[in-house]
Amino acid sequence: MTSAGVGALLRTWRERRGISQLELAGRAGSSSRHISFVENGRSRPSEEMVLRLAEHLGVPVRERNVLLVAAGFAPRYACTPLDAPELGVLREGLERLLSAYEPYPALVVDATYQVVAANRGITMLLGGVAEHLLEPPLNAMRLTLHPEGLAPRIRNLREWRGHLLAQMERQIAPARSEALRALYEEVSAYPVVERGGPGGAGPAEETAYVALPLLIEHEGHVLSFVSTISTFNTPMDVTVAELAVETLLPADPATAKYLRSMAP
Structure with a gap:
Protein backbone atom coordinates (compact mmCIF):
# COMPACT_ATOMS: atom_id res chain seq x y z
CA MET A 1 0.00 0.00 0.00
CA THR A 2 1.33 3.49 -0.87
CA SER A 3 1.59 6.66 1.16
CA ALA A 4 -1.72 7.67 -0.41
CA GLY A 5 -3.17 4.62 1.38
CA VAL A 6 -1.87 5.67 4.78
CA GLY A 7 -2.91 9.24 4.04
CA ALA A 8 -6.50 8.21 3.43
CA LEU A 9 -6.53 6.17 6.62
CA LEU A 10 -5.14 9.07 8.64
CA ARG A 11 -7.71 11.42 7.14
CA THR A 12 -10.48 8.99 8.10
CA TRP A 13 -9.23 8.87 11.69
CA ARG A 14 -8.89 12.66 11.86
CA GLU A 15 -12.40 13.21 10.56
CA ARG A 16 -13.75 10.55 12.90
CA ARG A 17 -12.21 12.43 15.83
CA GLY A 18 -13.60 15.75 14.57
CA ILE A 19 -10.15 17.39 14.42
CA SER A 20 -9.04 19.87 11.76
CA GLN A 21 -5.73 19.57 9.93
CA LEU A 22 -4.55 22.72 11.69
CA GLU A 23 -5.43 21.34 15.11
CA LEU A 24 -3.76 18.01 14.43
CA ALA A 25 -0.65 19.77 13.15
CA GLY A 26 -0.45 21.84 16.33
CA ARG A 27 -0.73 18.75 18.50
CA ALA A 28 1.85 16.79 16.51
CA GLY A 29 4.36 19.62 16.12
CA SER A 30 3.92 19.76 12.36
CA SER A 31 2.23 22.10 9.86
CA SER A 32 -1.25 21.92 8.36
CA ARG A 33 0.41 21.96 4.91
CA HIS A 34 2.42 18.86 5.74
CA ILE A 35 -0.65 17.11 7.17
CA SER A 36 -2.52 17.96 3.96
CA PHE A 37 0.30 16.56 1.83
CA VAL A 38 0.38 13.34 3.90
CA GLU A 39 -3.38 12.86 3.60
CA ASN A 40 -3.49 13.37 -0.18
CA GLY A 41 -0.43 11.18 -0.79
CA ARG A 42 1.93 13.92 -1.91
CA SER A 43 4.22 13.31 1.07
CA ARG A 44 5.29 10.01 2.58
CA PRO A 45 5.28 10.22 6.38
CA SER A 46 8.14 8.82 8.40
CA GLU A 47 7.55 5.97 10.81
CA GLU A 48 7.91 8.42 13.69
CA MET A 49 5.31 10.75 12.14
CA VAL A 50 2.82 7.91 11.61
CA LEU A 51 3.11 6.90 15.26
CA ARG A 52 2.94 10.50 16.46
CA LEU A 53 -0.21 11.21 14.47
CA ALA A 54 -1.75 7.92 15.60
CA GLU A 55 -1.05 8.85 19.23
CA HIS A 56 -2.71 12.26 18.93
CA LEU A 57 -5.68 10.75 17.08
CA GLY A 58 -6.20 8.07 19.72
CA VAL A 59 -5.82 5.24 17.21
CA PRO A 60 -6.05 1.77 18.85
CA VAL A 61 -2.83 -0.22 18.95
CA ARG A 62 -4.02 -2.83 16.44
CA GLU A 63 -4.91 -0.10 13.94
CA ARG A 64 -1.54 1.59 14.45
CA ASN A 65 0.03 -1.53 12.96
CA VAL A 66 -2.33 -1.13 9.99
CA LEU A 67 -1.19 2.47 9.52
CA LEU A 68 2.48 1.46 9.67
CA VAL A 69 2.05 -1.29 7.08
CA ALA A 70 0.08 1.09 4.83
CA ALA A 71 3.02 3.52 5.02
CA GLY A 72 5.50 0.79 4.08
CA PHE A 73 6.85 0.00 7.55
CA ALA A 74 6.85 -3.14 9.66
CA PRO A 75 4.25 -3.51 12.42
CA ARG A 76 5.50 -2.11 15.72
CA TYR A 77 3.20 -3.86 18.20
CA ALA A 78 3.22 -7.60 18.91
CA CYS A 79 0.02 -9.61 19.33
CA THR A 80 0.99 -12.12 22.02
CA PRO A 81 -1.49 -14.93 22.84
CA LEU A 82 -2.88 -14.44 26.32
CA ASP A 83 -1.79 -17.94 27.35
CA ALA A 84 1.83 -17.30 26.29
Whole structure:
Protein backbone atom coordinates (compact mmCIF):
# COMPACT_ATOMS: atom_id res chain seq x y z
CA MET A 1 0.00 0.00 0.00
CA THR A 2 1.33 3.49 -0.87
CA SER A 3 1.59 6.66 1.16
CA ALA A 4 -1.72 7.67 -0.41
CA GLY A 5 -3.17 4.62 1.38
CA VAL A 6 -1.87 5.67 4.78
CA GLY A 7 -2.91 9.24 4.04
CA ALA A 8 -6.50 8.21 3.43
CA LEU A 9 -6.53 6.17 6.62
CA LEU A 10 -5.14 9.07 8.64
CA ARG A 11 -7.71 11.42 7.14
CA THR A 12 -10.48 8.99 8.10
CA TRP A 13 -9.23 8.87 11.69
CA ARG A 14 -8.89 12.66 11.86
CA GLU A 15 -12.40 13.21 10.56
CA ARG A 16 -13.75 10.55 12.90
CA ARG A 17 -12.21 12.43 15.83
CA GLY A 18 -13.60 15.75 14.57
CA ILE A 19 -10.15 17.39 14.42
CA SER A 20 -9.04 19.87 11.76
CA GLN A 21 -5.73 19.57 9.93
CA LEU A 22 -4.55 22.72 11.69
CA GLU A 23 -5.43 21.34 15.11
CA LEU A 24 -3.76 18.01 14.43
CA ALA A 25 -0.65 19.77 13.15
CA GLY A 26 -0.45 21.84 16.33
CA ARG A 27 -0.73 18.75 18.50
CA ALA A 28 1.85 16.79 16.51
CA GLY A 29 4.36 19.62 16.12
CA SER A 30 3.92 19.76 12.36
CA SER A 31 2.23 22.10 9.86
CA SER A 32 -1.25 21.92 8.36
CA ARG A 33 0.41 21.96 4.91
CA HIS A 34 2.42 18.86 5.74
CA ILE A 35 -0.65 17.11 7.17
CA SER A 36 -2.52 17.96 3.96
CA PHE A 37 0.30 16.56 1.83
CA VAL A 38 0.38 13.34 3.90
CA GLU A 39 -3.38 12.86 3.60
CA ASN A 40 -3.49 13.37 -0.18
CA GLY A 41 -0.43 11.18 -0.79
CA ARG A 42 1.93 13.92 -1.91
CA SER A 43 4.22 13.31 1.07
CA ARG A 44 5.29 10.01 2.58
CA PRO A 45 5.28 10.22 6.38
CA SER A 46 8.14 8.82 8.40
CA GLU A 47 7.55 5.97 10.81
CA GLU A 48 7.91 8.42 13.69
CA MET A 49 5.31 10.75 12.14
CA VAL A 50 2.82 7.91 11.61
CA LEU A 51 3.11 6.90 15.26
CA ARG A 52 2.94 10.50 16.46
CA LEU A 53 -0.21 11.21 14.47
CA ALA A 54 -1.75 7.92 15.60
CA GLU A 55 -1.05 8.85 19.23
CA HIS A 56 -2.71 12.26 18.93
CA LEU A 57 -5.68 10.75 17.08
CA GLY A 58 -6.20 8.07 19.72
CA VAL A 59 -5.82 5.24 17.21
CA PRO A 60 -6.05 1.77 18.85
CA VAL A 61 -2.83 -0.22 18.95
CA ARG A 62 -4.02 -2.83 16.44
CA GLU A 63 -4.91 -0.10 13.94
CA ARG A 64 -1.54 1.59 14.45
CA ASN A 65 0.03 -1.53 12.96
CA VAL A 66 -2.33 -1.13 9.99
CA LEU A 67 -1.19 2.47 9.52
CA LEU A 68 2.48 1.46 9.67
CA VAL A 69 2.05 -1.29 7.08
CA ALA A 70 0.08 1.09 4.83
CA ALA A 71 3.02 3.52 5.02
CA GLY A 72 5.50 0.79 4.08
CA PHE A 73 6.85 0.00 7.55
CA ALA A 74 6.85 -3.14 9.66
CA PRO A 75 4.25 -3.51 12.42
CA ARG A 76 5.50 -2.11 15.72
CA TYR A 77 3.20 -3.86 18.20
CA ALA A 78 3.22 -7.60 18.91
CA CYS A 79 0.02 -9.61 19.33
CA THR A 80 0.99 -12.12 22.02
CA PRO A 81 -1.49 -14.93 22.84
CA LEU A 82 -2.88 -14.44 26.32
CA ASP A 83 -1.79 -17.94 27.35
CA ALA A 84 1.83 -17.30 26.29
CA PRO A 85 4.51 -17.49 29.00
CA GLU A 86 5.40 -13.84 28.38
CA LEU A 87 2.01 -12.79 29.74
CA GLY A 88 2.09 -15.07 32.78
CA VAL A 89 2.64 -12.22 35.25
CA LEU A 90 -0.22 -10.28 33.66
CA ARG A 91 -2.59 -13.25 33.95
CA GLU A 92 -1.67 -13.77 37.60
CA GLY A 93 -2.22 -10.10 38.33
CA LEU A 94 -5.66 -10.15 36.73
CA GLU A 95 -6.64 -13.24 38.70
CA ARG A 96 -5.59 -11.58 41.95
CA LEU A 97 -7.52 -8.46 41.01
CA LEU A 98 -10.71 -10.42 40.33
CA SER A 99 -10.39 -12.46 43.51
CA ALA A 100 -9.81 -9.35 45.61
CA TYR A 101 -13.02 -7.80 44.25
CA GLU A 102 -15.18 -10.68 45.53
CA PRO A 103 -17.97 -10.96 46.56
CA TYR A 104 -18.75 -8.30 43.96
CA PRO A 105 -18.83 -9.49 40.32
CA ALA A 106 -15.91 -8.78 37.97
CA LEU A 107 -14.64 -10.21 34.70
CA VAL A 108 -12.07 -9.64 31.96
CA VAL A 109 -13.07 -9.62 28.28
CA ASP A 110 -11.19 -9.25 25.01
CA ALA A 111 -12.02 -7.11 21.97
CA THR A 112 -14.97 -9.32 20.97
CA TYR A 113 -16.29 -9.71 24.53
CA GLN A 114 -14.97 -13.24 24.98
CA VAL A 115 -14.63 -13.84 28.72
CA VAL A 116 -11.00 -14.59 29.51
CA ALA A 117 -11.38 -14.53 33.31
CA ALA A 118 -14.18 -14.07 35.85
CA ASN A 119 -14.64 -14.29 39.60
CA ARG A 120 -17.20 -16.08 41.76
CA GLY A 121 -19.44 -13.02 41.85
CA ILE A 122 -20.03 -13.46 38.12
CA THR A 123 -20.51 -17.22 38.52
CA MET A 124 -23.24 -16.59 41.07
CA LEU A 125 -25.21 -14.45 38.60
CA LEU A 126 -25.05 -17.13 35.90
CA GLY A 127 -27.31 -19.60 37.67
CA GLY A 128 -30.13 -20.64 35.36
CA VAL A 129 -28.36 -19.64 32.14
CA ALA A 130 -28.77 -22.20 29.32
CA GLU A 131 -25.95 -24.74 29.13
CA HIS A 132 -25.10 -23.95 25.51
CA LEU A 133 -24.29 -20.35 26.50
CA LEU A 134 -21.90 -21.59 29.18
CA GLU A 135 -19.82 -23.66 26.76
CA PRO A 136 -16.40 -22.08 26.15
CA PRO A 137 -15.57 -19.64 24.85
CA LEU A 138 -18.07 -17.66 26.92
CA ASN A 139 -19.18 -14.38 25.43
CA ALA A 140 -20.34 -11.61 27.77
CA MET A 141 -22.76 -10.07 25.25
CA ARG A 142 -24.43 -13.39 24.48
CA LEU A 143 -24.67 -14.26 28.17
CA THR A 144 -26.32 -10.92 28.92
CA LEU A 145 -28.69 -10.41 25.99
CA HIS A 146 -29.68 -13.91 24.87
CA PRO A 147 -33.29 -14.88 25.75
CA GLU A 148 -31.89 -17.98 27.48
CA GLY A 149 -29.18 -16.00 29.23
CA LEU A 150 -29.49 -13.23 31.80
CA ALA A 151 -31.95 -11.16 29.73
CA PRO A 152 -35.18 -12.56 31.28
CA ARG A 153 -33.91 -11.58 34.76
CA ILE A 154 -32.82 -8.04 33.86
CA ARG A 155 -35.50 -5.66 35.12
CA ASN A 156 -34.44 -2.75 32.90
CA LEU A 157 -33.53 -4.84 29.86
CA ARG A 158 -34.41 -2.25 27.21
CA GLU A 159 -32.23 0.41 28.81
CA TRP A 160 -29.33 -1.94 29.56
CA ARG A 161 -29.54 -3.50 26.10
CA GLY A 162 -29.48 -0.03 24.53
CA HIS A 163 -26.39 0.85 26.56
CA LEU A 164 -24.54 -2.32 25.50
CA LEU A 165 -25.45 -2.01 21.82
CA ALA A 166 -24.38 1.64 21.76
CA GLN A 167 -21.08 0.62 23.37
CA MET A 168 -20.51 -1.95 20.62
CA GLU A 169 -21.44 0.53 17.89
CA ARG A 170 -18.77 2.92 19.12
CA GLN A 171 -16.18 0.14 18.89
CA ILE A 172 -17.07 -1.30 15.50
CA ALA A 173 -15.88 1.51 13.21
CA PRO A 174 -12.46 2.07 14.80
CA ALA A 175 -11.78 -1.66 15.20
CA ARG A 176 -12.85 -2.61 11.66
CA SER A 177 -13.46 -6.05 13.16
CA GLU A 178 -15.67 -8.42 11.20
CA ALA A 179 -15.99 -10.63 14.27
CA LEU A 180 -17.24 -7.72 16.36
CA ARG A 181 -19.66 -6.62 13.67
CA ALA A 182 -21.00 -10.18 13.34
CA LEU A 183 -21.49 -10.35 17.12
CA TYR A 184 -23.32 -7.02 17.09
CA GLU A 185 -25.67 -8.18 14.33
CA GLU A 186 -26.32 -11.40 16.24
CA VAL A 187 -27.09 -9.95 19.66
CA SER A 188 -29.01 -6.93 18.34
CA ALA A 189 -31.38 -9.36 16.60
CA TYR A 190 -32.25 -11.20 19.81
CA PRO A 191 -35.88 -10.65 20.81
CA VAL A 192 -36.42 -8.42 23.82
CA VAL A 193 -38.10 -10.52 26.48
CA GLU A 194 -40.80 -8.48 28.18
CA ARG A 195 -41.11 -9.26 31.87
CA GLY A 196 -44.57 -10.08 33.13
CA GLY A 197 -46.13 -9.77 36.56
CA PRO A 198 -46.01 -7.03 39.17
CA GLY A 199 -42.92 -4.97 39.77
CA GLY A 200 -41.60 -5.54 36.28
CA ALA A 201 -40.34 -1.98 35.89
CA GLY A 202 -37.73 -2.19 38.63
CA PRO A 203 -37.14 -2.49 42.37
CA ALA A 204 -39.87 -1.60 44.80
CA GLU A 205 -37.95 1.27 46.40
CA GLU A 206 -36.89 4.35 44.46
CA THR A 207 -33.12 4.81 44.36
CA ALA A 208 -31.17 7.83 43.11
CA TYR A 209 -28.57 6.12 40.91
CA VAL A 210 -25.35 7.86 39.94
CA ALA A 211 -25.25 6.03 36.59
CA LEU A 212 -27.47 3.72 34.56
CA PRO A 213 -27.82 0.64 36.76
CA LEU A 214 -28.05 -3.01 35.86
CA LEU A 215 -31.13 -4.26 37.72
CA ILE A 216 -31.10 -8.04 37.83
CA GLU A 217 -33.04 -10.66 39.78
CA HIS A 218 -31.28 -13.35 41.76
CA GLU A 219 -33.24 -15.89 43.81
CA GLY A 220 -36.09 -13.52 44.57
CA HIS A 221 -33.91 -10.46 45.18
CA VAL A 222 -33.45 -7.51 42.82
CA LEU A 223 -29.77 -6.56 42.73
CA SER A 224 -28.57 -3.24 41.37
CA PHE A 225 -25.11 -2.56 39.98
CA VAL A 226 -23.24 0.22 38.25
CA SER A 227 -20.55 -0.87 35.83
CA THR A 228 -16.98 0.38 35.48
CA ILE A 229 -14.56 -0.61 32.72
CA SER A 230 -10.76 -0.40 33.06
CA THR A 231 -8.09 -0.81 30.37
CA PHE A 232 -4.29 -0.74 30.43
CA ASN A 233 -2.41 2.54 30.08
CA THR A 234 0.04 2.87 27.14
CA PRO A 235 -0.08 -0.82 26.11
CA MET A 236 2.69 -2.07 23.84
CA ASP A 237 0.95 -5.30 22.82
CA VAL A 238 -2.29 -5.67 20.84
CA THR A 239 -3.65 -8.41 23.09
CA VAL A 240 -3.07 -6.38 26.23
CA ALA A 241 -4.49 -3.24 24.62
CA GLU A 242 -7.75 -5.02 23.85
CA LEU A 243 -8.35 -6.43 27.34
CA ALA A 244 -10.98 -4.74 29.51
CA VAL A 245 -11.73 -5.36 33.18
CA GLU A 246 -15.41 -4.82 33.98
CA THR A 247 -16.45 -4.53 37.60
CA LEU A 248 -20.02 -4.40 38.88
CA LEU A 249 -20.26 -2.15 41.91
CA PRO A 250 -23.32 -2.47 44.16
CA ALA A 251 -25.54 0.56 43.57
CA ASP A 252 -27.43 0.36 46.87
CA PRO A 253 -26.80 -0.91 50.42
CA ALA A 254 -29.22 -3.83 50.03
CA THR A 255 -27.25 -5.27 47.11
CA ALA A 256 -23.95 -4.94 48.96
CA LYS A 257 -25.39 -6.62 52.04
CA TYR A 258 -26.89 -9.47 49.97
CA LEU A 259 -23.63 -10.16 48.17
CA ARG A 260 -21.67 -10.22 51.42
CA SER A 261 -24.18 -12.68 52.84
CA MET A 262 -23.63 -14.97 49.83
CA ALA A 263 -19.85 -14.93 50.15
CA PRO A 264 -18.29 -18.27 51.15
